[in-house]
Amino acid sequence: MADAAVPAFIQRLWRLPTTPPRRGRKSALTVESVVGTAVRLADNGGLDAATLPKVAEELDVTAMSLYRYVGSKHELLQLMMDAASEPRIPERTASGWREGLHLWAVDLWILYRSRPWLPRVPIYRAPSGPHQIAWLERGFTQLAATDLDWKEKLAALTLLSGYVRQSALLQRELEEGREPNQAQADSEREYGAALRLVVTSEEFPQTAAMLASQVLGNDSAGDDDPDQGFLEGLELVLDGLAAQIADPD
Incomplete structure (x- = not known):
C-alpha cells in the first residue's frame, strides 16, 4: 500500500x-x-x-x-x-478459550494498574495502533476455536476490555478518595455504617439487606486485595460469554 x-x-x-x-x-x-x-x-x-x-x-x-x-x-x-500499551507475553499456554481470555484480561489489568493514567485516556476511536492491534489479535486467537462469528467476537472483546478498563479506573479513583493510609476494608466499613443510619428496609429493602449482610469491609473476603473484586467480576463476565458460546441461540 x-x-x-x-x-x-x-x-x-x-x-x-x-x-x-x-x-x-x-x-x-x-x-x-x-x-x-x-x-x-x-x-x-x-x-x-x-x-x-x-x-x-x-x-x-x-x-x-x-x-x-x-x-x-x-x-x-x-x-x-x-x-504505552506494550503487549504482555502470556505467562503460560492457555488450555482453552476461557483460560486464555482470563489471562488476557489479567494482563491488561496489570498494565492498567502499572500505568494508571492509561484507562483515563479518552477513547476517540477504535484500536488502531500496532500495540492495540496486538492485544486484539491475542484476544481473537483465544476465541478462534469457538463458533462465535466475528461480530460476536468483537462484542466479547469490547465487553471484556471495557470491564478491565472501568475496573482499573474505579479502583484507582477509590484509592485516591480514601484518607491517607486508610485500608479499603476500613473505608467500606465506614461507608456501610453511615448508610445503615439512613437507608431503611421500608424504602430500600434490597440495599438495606445488603448493608445488613456485612459484606462491605469483610476482611475475610480479601477486601484489601484490589485484585480480588476484579477477579470475581471477571468470572461473572466469562460465565456470560460461556453461556453464549454453549448456546448461541
Missing part, C-alpha cells in the same frame, strides 16, 4: 516513513521522541503532566512545533496510549 493512501494519523501510529521536507535543516524531533517524552511525563506525573505545552517545555521547543509530529492534542493521547 502506498504511503499516500494511509492517513497521516495511521502513518504516525505505525511509524511509517514519511517524505522529509526538501529544504531546511532536519529537525531533531521525531514522532518517537515526542510520544516517548509524553509517556515518560505521564508515568511520572499522571495524564495532566503530559500536555502539549509541558511536552514542548521538556523538549525545549514551542508547542506549535509539535503539531507536525502528533497532529493534535487528541492524537497525542492516542499515540501515547498505543506506545
Whole structure:
C-alpha cells in the first residue's frame, strides 16, 4: 500500500516513513521522541503532566512545533496510549478459550494498574495502533476455536476490555478518595455504617439487606486485595460469554 493512501494519523501510529521536507535543516524531533517524552511525563506525573505545552517545555521547543509530529492534542493521547500499551507475553499456554481470555484480561489489568493514567485516556476511536492491534489479535486467537462469528467476537472483546478498563479506573479513583493510609476494608466499613443510619428496609429493602449482610469491609473476603473484586467480576463476565458460546441461540 502506498504511503499516500494511509492517513497521516495511521502513518504516525505505525511509524511509517514519511517524505522529509526538501529544504531546511532536519529537525531533531521525531514522532518517537515526542510520544516517548509524553509517556515518560505521564508515568511520572499522571495524564495532566503530559500536555502539549509541558511536552514542548521538556523538549525545549514551542508547542506549535509539535503539531507536525502528533497532529493534535487528541492524537497525542492516542499515540501515547498505543506506545504505552506494550503487549504482555502470556505467562503460560492457555488450555482453552476461557483460560486464555482470563489471562488476557489479567494482563491488561496489570498494565492498567502499572500505568494508571492509561484507562483515563479518552477513547476517540477504535484500536488502531500496532500495540492495540496486538492485544486484539491475542484476544481473537483465544476465541478462534469457538463458533462465535466475528461480530460476536468483537462484542466479547469490547465487553471484556471495557470491564478491565472501568475496573482499573474505579479502583484507582477509590484509592485516591480514601484518607491517607486508610485500608479499603476500613473505608467500606465506614461507608456501610453511615448508610445503615439512613437507608431503611421500608424504602430500600434490597440495599438495606445488603448493608445488613456485612459484606462491605469483610476482611475475610480479601477486601484489601484490589485484585480480588476484579477477579470475581471477571468470572461473572466469562460465565456470560460461556453461556453464549454453549448456546448461541
